[in-house]
Amino acid sequence: MTPFDPASLRAQFPILAERIGANPLHYLDNAATAQMPRAVLDAMVAHETHARANVHRSVHTLAERATRAFEGAREAVAAYLNAAQPEEVVFTSGATAALNLVAHSFGASLRPGDEVVISTLDHHSNIVPWQMLRDRSGIVLKAARVTPEGRLDLEHLAEVIGPRTRLVAITHASNVTGAITPVAAVVALARKVDARVLLDGCQMAPHGPVDVQALGVDFYALSGHKMFGPNGIGALWAPFDLLESMPPFLGGGEMIRTVTLERTIYAKPPMRFEAGTPPIAQAVGLGAAARFLSALDHQGVEGHLARLTGRILDGLAALDRGRQRIRVIGPTSLEARLPVISFDIAGAHPHDLCQMLDSHGVALRGGHHCAQPLMEHFDLAGTTRASLALYNDDADVDALLSGLDDALTRLSAG
Ligand SMILES: Cc1ncc(COP(=O)(O)O)c(C=O)c1O
Structure with missing residues (x-):
């Protein structure tokens, strides 16, 4: 270091x-967009000038370089988050896409009357997808209030979490007030009713290594352009067995094991959630940003x-x-x-x-x-x-x- x-x-x-x-x-x-260090810029230019090809497809040299770089980026992000394995990191187009992924794929397991708890502190990206889920599936959406100082009101959170709460989805740190969420207290309240916990890590991830295992949460969303990487890339972390229990969000190439005209068997995570050609150079840039951050x-x-x-x-x-x-x-x-x-x-x-x-x-x-x-x-x-x-x-x-x-x-x- x-x-x-x-x-x-x-x-x-x-x-x-x-x-x-x-x-x-x-x-x-x-907090809107952070700048990129030379290590990130150079990694993306090097990728585009020496390894540009699609990933996980062809076997020619450039394609293998591209796949190695892309999967190497996944390893770097997984290491920065202390994920148990790289396959727990799903690349998305940003944190918004990661949060929508959870609302669709995890949301598919929720039943009418099940509850999701967010907070008044949340960014629209962690509000609107849950309202959309509520409107299409009949879940109940509740919000914990904030204190006059602009922090999550834990007493009110304890009141809104109830026996039907299935998910507490909250920002790890506010993009407005800067308040850092007391995650251990949130997790303790959620676990009392066996609810899952999602953290929107957009603002926290640029400020030091995140240890998803120590945090004890179930989902972590982050954004490339806020953590010294490019835009057009973000990531969702979740434990492998949880990801494996979830259906895909988008369908298309790469997220399948086999397709017939009648049916499709999906690939395992993370590919199951990465339909189509991913943002490859952006992932390489995010990997470089995670390495840059890890060395600080x-x-x-x-x-x-x-x-x-x-x-x-x-x-x-x-x-x-x-x-x-x-x-x-x-x-x-x-x-x-x-x-x-x-x-x-x-x-x-x-x-x-x-x-x-x-x-x-x-x-x-x-x-x-x-x-x-x-x-x-x-x-x-x-x-x-x-x-x-x-x-x-x-x-x-x-x-x-x-x-x-x-x-x-x-x-x-x-
Ligand atoms: C707390 C928070 N959540 C979510 C987002 C959305 O992230 P992205 O731009 O990667 O979709 C932002 C960006 O402003 C944010 O600050």
Whole structure:
């Protein structure tokens, strides 16, 4: 493992040298999409220039290289997740596709009246597929509330989990408030009624190795473009016997053992869930991202990002000067939170703020963050969000805070 060195880590991301007008780029929109290190870019270019072919089909040299690279990527993702075997990792086009896969394939085993529990913190990707399942199969969908601090309300979760609960499907960390879900408590509540647990790991997976076995969950969904890989790729993890008990979601080439005009015998997982030509170069890129992440000094990164998060939280309080104009939507402490900081500035639309900050080279996200139920809970149309990744530094935080100071001055003058 290479000890954490922010400058050399940052130098591995070519796009960070971009300029936005006269300013250096300060990329603080990592919860939407993180940037790719050279190792990921190089792996994809090398694949496309030396091994481009379809996988699991032909036996010529390029095809064998492509299959090796694709399956090697699966091994890297499995290792990053501490999966018991690579066959427990299903490549999908993204986390949304992974969550829809579970809603269809695991959802097929649910009966009318069975219950699925989500939460107000969830991203639309972990809400809409369950509503669609409810509408086609008669399951009951329940949602646990959030605390005023923007965390999962465990007391309310305990109330909504009942004898008919079959699945608790919850985000591992909020893409709005940054709150990290206390997974052990969720699993304990779910197991009391023999319910399965799904974690939407989109936001957590970029922040350190995930140990699916230690977490004790049944499904884990992740997204390539949020963990320093390309877009168009994600993954679903589940124990092999659970995957094997599930019917396929999409039908087509590659997911079969034999096909006659009358019937099809499906392949074993993971191929059963990978119909058609998969996103091969993207999988290779995700594998490279998982290797890149596996080699990091995560304690070092975590300490660095906690310090920067603290600077942002203190900086927002200082800019507010007790006027109650700036409100942090999420925990104001550093405990059990990601470096994802959402805030509302009274009288300033998040899109206007983001545009003002862009003129300082600072990339933020403003809007509902695909979490409209959470926005409704906080009675907001949207928030402005700064989300940090391992390459962010003090200069990024300085630019954010001085840009906000300038925006506040301009808004007061306007
Ligand atoms: C918590 C969470 N879940 C799901 C998604 C969707 O992921 P993908 O873009 O891979 O479909 C996102 C992306 O914004 C997210 O933040």
